[in-house]
Amino acid sequence: MVGENTKESDRSPLLPDRQEQSDFFVCDILDAAPKGDMASMAHPIFSLSTKPDHRIRRYEDGTGRNYLEVKPASDGLATIHDRDVLIYCISQIMGALNRNIKVSKTVRLKAYDLLKATNRPTDGRGYSSLRNALARLQGTQIETNIVTGDVEQLDIFSIIDRARIVRETRDGRMQEIEIQLSDWVFNAIQAHEVLTLHRNYFRLRKPLERRIYEIARKHCGSKKEWKISLSALQEKCGSASTSREFKRLVCNIVEQDEAHNHIPDYAVRLDGDMVLVMNRHLERPPTTIDSSKTIHLSVDVYQEARKVAPGWDVYALEQEWREWMDDGGLDAPANPDKAFLGFCRKIFEKRGKP
Known part of the structure; x- marks a missing residue:
């Protein structure tokens, strides 16, 4: 009889491992600090609009050699709130790298953990908005030759290559998701071209507040202060408002920050047509030896x-x-x-x- 010569003692009591364990990274670092990639913090990739934004946007540097073009899908451009998904993935991967854990550009995460970490509602609205965010992130395409991680991308790619719902509850809510990041994002992570964000970033209500904080974090950093003109700030924000309307929006944010000091890490003030960003951590009483x-x-x-x-x-x-x-x-x-x-x-x- 076939198989009679096989000894029982030679066979492992375990079934063969049929699951691929090396092709994705499991997000389970609950205390990972929020982090954003510097490339998308410096350039207005994400839309500030709360309505579907179907504009094609192209940005060039002063030399005209480097450019970035953002093209929307049928659902519109990925929004600044959709960026939360990217921040969560980057935070998890950086947390793993700091612990010498092997990572990959495909990450598996629990939808509930992402919603909690990014201060989103965990009811049906939260899961529905997350599904829409994944669609916009995958649909938004970028063409650029900007270097990340010493690699020059000269092709067209999506912010995330794909997203797949691994498990779903009976009522349609997502439990586990697999997200494959683009090479552009993953190259930036591997090169540590990321910055830590304050957790209150996820509590900022207005899209423009979030964008101004990102720009301040990128350009002011640990310096005492940093200045930028309103026109240059509008371009960096990717705002479609008129210059007069944009100034009004910035004025409102400045007034609220003066009253509540709610912008994390940095105070934002307006001096004529110049926006002044001041590092709150370097603001000391006059009697303090700084x-x-x-x-x-x-x-x-x-x-x-x-x-x-x-x-x-x-x-x-x-x-x-x-x-x-x-x-x-x-x-x-x-x-x-x-x-x-x-x-x-x-x-x-x-x-x-x-």
Whole structure:
């Protein structure tokens, strides 16, 4: 009889593993800090409109050599709120990279976790808006030669290559989703061309507020302040409003920020036709010795900090380090890089992985 010579002891008691485990990354890092890719923060890829936006938009730099063109699908351009999906995926992948976990550009996530992390409703509206967001992200096409991760893309691609609902409840709500990011986005992640966002970013109501925060995070960063003209800001925002209407919208945001200080990390003010962005973390009372303003870290120190404090957001550690020095009235260290790495090492020794 065929198979009689096969010994029972030679056969594994387990069935063969028929599931492919290496072709996707499972999102399960609940404390991952929100992060956005710098390329889409610098360029107006996402629409600010709450209605379907079917404009084809093309942007060029001053040399005329670099360009970016955004083309909508039948559902319109991906919106600034659709970007939440991208931020969540980037945050999860960066969190995994900081933990030395293998990643891929295909991610599997729980819809509920994404909705909670991005401050979206978890009722039927939330799942419906998420489904629409996935469609717009896949449908919006980009043509560009802007470099991400030392790779020059000269083709047309979607923001995400595809999205697939893996499981769905009986009432039609999504449970698990697989999203395949574009090479353009994934190259930026692998090159660490991302910036940490404040969690209150997801609480900003107005699309223009979110876009202004992104621009401030990208261009002001850890500097004391940064200025931009209203006309240049409108172009960076991708706003379709008239210049007069755009100024009115910015004025409203400035007035609300003056009253409530609600824009995360940065204060936004208006001086004639110039918009002034001020770093809130560098705003100190006159009696405070703010020695950290004169401290400059090298570019390479952040990579070293990731090694001595694995799992930590090194930019958040830098902010904590500077505040610690200011609160103690400490003088600027002779070797800022060495002092910062020592601080990161002590944080990791005391607190372990976050």
